[in-house]
Amino acid sequence: MDTMKLKASAALTALPTTATYSRGARGFMFCRIARGIMAASAASLGLLAGGAFAQAADPVVARLGAVTIGQAEVERMLQAMPPAERAAARANRAALESFLRQRVAGDALLREAQGKNWAARPEVKSRIDEAVREVTSRIVTSTYLASVAQLPAGYPSDADVAAAYEQAKPTLNLPTAYRVSQIYLATPPGADAAAVAKVRDEAGKLAAQARTGDFAALARSRSQDPRSAERGGDVGAIPLEQMLPEMREPVSKLKPGQVAGPLQSSTGFHIVRLTDVQPARTATLEEVRPRLQQVLREQRQQQLVRDYMSQLAPAASVTIDNAALDAALQKTN
Secondary structure, three states: OHHHHHHHHHHHOOOOOOOOOOOOOOOOEOOOOHHHHHHHHHHHHOOOOOOOOOOOOOOEEEEEOOEEEEHHHHHHHHHHOOHHHHHHHHHOHHHHHHHHHHHHHHHHHHHHHHHOOHHHOHHHHHHHHHHHHHHHHHHHHHHHHHHHOOOOOOOOOHHHHHHHHHHHHHHOEEOOEEEEEEEEEEOOOOOOHHHHHHHHHHHHHHHHHHHHOOHHHHHHHHOOOHHHHOOOOEEEEEEHHHEOHHHHHHHHOOOOOOEEEEEEOOOEEEEEEEEEEEOOEEOOHHHHHHHHHHHHHHHHHHHHHHHHHHHHOOHHHOOOOHHHHHHHHHHOO
8 A cells, every 4th residue: 555655645746726717708817728629628528539419409608500519519528528527618708619619610520521421442451450449348348347346435445535644744735725716808919909898998987996896796896707796806815826927926916805907918918906815825625636536546556457467468478470470470571
């Protein structure tokens, strides 16, 4: 278990210990992982495999001519994501919309190819058959291995988690976090200078009111970021490095209760109020417990898989015909 604890400690050094926020059309923070999330989600959405088209009774979310993506399909895609990725995708509206545009274009391309019976071409069919065999093999072996590496629901124990936390504790440093609220006004996509200036003027008037009035009430009634507006503009406690670059210096100079802005980003204008500054600290056990439990379970499952494979196919029992291998290598030159 000591080795496992040390591995858990190393794994935790790379864990995100603070929330990641979006830089979407209505967001305040830049979500650095949005591109990776959307790429990882492509498989579940069937971008390359050409997922099902929306049913007639299903509300259409995205449309390109006769090709549509329905609400139910988007819901299935979101539910299939890990919770952290799902939250990031929900927050980054711009990235999600961009993905849907790419997806519907991919479906249109597939439909055109299917209309020409492209899959029946011998060279295409052979690749499809090989892909089916490969995917089938992968699913069968991975699900079988998962069955032999099942763990009790109670693993790891509280004692195991606590011990791993103590090992990882020196690496679980949280940076200084700034609790901020915002009033956000979006600039229309493709807006000209006059339209941007109009939004800037409106934001300037709101900033003047926010400095002397009820910031939370203004955020609820005027902010165009619904997620924070319903909380009186509260965005949460965020390290400077996770904020939009345009926000970092102004926020770092604020004292609790002070207001900065309007600050312009690529999507609009932000009026920001600093509520509190939380000093750098070590993450608590409760904050990292879920992730630590996951790391310990994954490490134990991997160990069980390695042990099973070592018994099934001991390295000493596998023979290699070097002459046949050399012949194969020569034929692939």
